[in-house]
Amino acid sequence: MSGDPDLVTTLWRDLLIVPMDGPRHAPLGEVRRADLAIAGDRITGIGALAPRPGDRVRDGCGKVALPGFVQGHVHFCQTLFRGLADDLPLLDWLRERIWPLEAAHDADSVRASAELSVAELLRGGTTSVQAIETVRFTEETFAVCGRVGLTAIAGNSLMDVFEPGVPDALPCDAREALRISEELCDAWHGEGRLAYAITPRFVLSCTDRLARDAAEFARARGLRVHTHACEHEAELAAVHARFGAGYLATLDAQGLLGPRSSLAHCVHVTGRERALLEASGASVLHCPSANQKLGSGIAPIASYQTAGVRIALGADGAPCNNRLSALTELRQAALLQALAAGPGAWKAEHALAALTCGAADALGLGDVGRLVPGKRADLVVLDLRDARLGVHRSERGEDVVSRVVWAADEAAIDTVLLGGKEVVRGGALLECDLGSIAARAQGALARVLTRAGLAR
Ligand SMILES: [Zn+2]
Structure with missing residues (x-):
């Protein structure tokens, strides 16, 4: 890890990690429960990791991490x-x-x-x-x-x-x-x-x-x-x-x-x-x-x-x-x-x-798409503890992927990290004022429709 004191570091404890770093015919890689460390915008470690002084610590228990x-x-x-x-x-x-x-x-x-x-x-x-x-x-x-x-x-x-x-x-x-x-x-x-x-x-x-x-x-x-x-x-x-x-x-x-x-x-x-x-x-x-x-x-x-x-x-x-x-x-x-x-x-x-x-x-994006050290810390953390997604059976890769691909919808998305920064937490967008975005969109659309001759 870097010694830069200004670098934000985060340790996710006990995540079920789907690294997607396997070969083309079996792309999941080794699905396993582990800790995941982030410094700045990069993944810096995956394994049994202890928090370091200054780390933000997040609880991954019951959650699955996929690449963004x-x-x-x-x-x-x-x-x-x-x-x-x-x-x-x-x-x-x-x-x-x-x-x-x-x-x-x-x-x-x-x-x-x-x-x-x-x-x-x-x-x-x-x-x-x-x-x-x-x-x-x-x-x-x-x-x-x-x-x-x-x-x-x-x-x-x-x-x-x-x-x-x-x-x-x-x-x-x-x-x-x-x-x-x-x-x-x-x-x-x-x-x-x-x-x-x-x-x-x-x-x-x-x-x-x-x-x-x-x-x-x-x-x-x-x-x-x-x-x-x-x-x-x-x-x-x-x-x-x-x-x-x-x-x-x-x-x-x-x-x-x-x-x-x-x-x-x-x-x-x-x-x-x-x-x-x-x-x-x-x-x-x-x-x-x-x-x-x-x-x-x-x-x-x-x-x-x-x-x-x-x-x-x-x-x-x-x-x-x-x-x-x-x-x-x-x-x-x-x-x-x-x-x-x-x-x-x-x-x-x-x-x-x-x-x-x-x-x-x-x-051609070489530094995203896989959860391995050195890649950009773009992550989707899903909470799959919902019986609608299947009663929990195992943490084997095929069971996890079955739930993500066939059953999950956006309600299962708990946290999204963009370059190490949380942009969604608890399913809610952070730092994004949806009300003012919608208001600006409404005004802009009304003007577009008028210019296009499609206003009703
Ligand atoms: Zn198109």
Whole structure:
């Protein structure tokens, strides 16, 4: 441990620890009861540990510690629009609701939406996220995430295609889009826990020129690429009609497909496209609730796992979910693969990996996703002493994971640590004034709806 007298040190006594540091086929690692020491923002020890002078001591008896959840695909900017785009398939959902609403965003409403998102994500145990934001004002999202210390990879939507259904105010030309990207990258990439990524909204939103220039920018700056791909059959048909090629073949030709790319959805990937996905090293971001709500289909996650594709879960946007809950996505992901591939084809521990260690690997986040000394002290502590989650039987890994994946919801989350700092205690958010966040959101939404011509 460090000798720095100003460093806050905490000792959790007697936690049941699920380290998620095992190999890919058995990711749980050794589940055991132990003490866990934290100094500053790092885990410094796990084992039989004695408190040191000045340690804050926390009682972990009856509680289970998991790595903080890592969500691979969200949209902070859409949280304000929850409940405003129900009962629509993907392309109608975009054209009729999401694009007009995003076009009416201003800095104030993007900030309000990010505040709502961060509060909900932290309360649900999510401590790292990757996001696609709207075309402008992404600096507001970075600022909100930076203030609380959330690990966030985010980028501005690249959209320079002015087609019917896209409001004039939303897209910007390729030069302007890349100017915004450069400004955001210079200001925020590597700032604390923040990283900038190139985020084309999807193949149909970008001209070939913008896509290729963005890929070159990502290569030159060593950035990740995050986009939507192969979500809905109607979208695939439109890609074929415009580019005369498959979805992933188009991304590949544009230079956007590679090991630093992550692709949200990948519901419909067949034949040569499937081989291309596997060979590229790109990660798949699985959003089971959104795929169901928009009627997109079931992504073949169990077979991606078998093929070695890296997988992370994500809630996607609030208007297509309508929650940002990591535990909801965990259960939905496990349920859908049982339905599509058969019970046990994608085990509960693999689903949990797609929210922790596997998700961290998928996003290139080396210091989160596992509870081992040296990693960042992002933790979710659950209290599973509730008979609704199963009568206590054993502390074996498979029993604990069964309760977390299949039975638990957010009521089981007791404490969330973000870089060693408690941000949720006893199930309540700390240092976050939910009343004023909601009030700011209400005012911002009213102004967005007026600007969008959707006020009632
Ligand atoms: Zn999305």
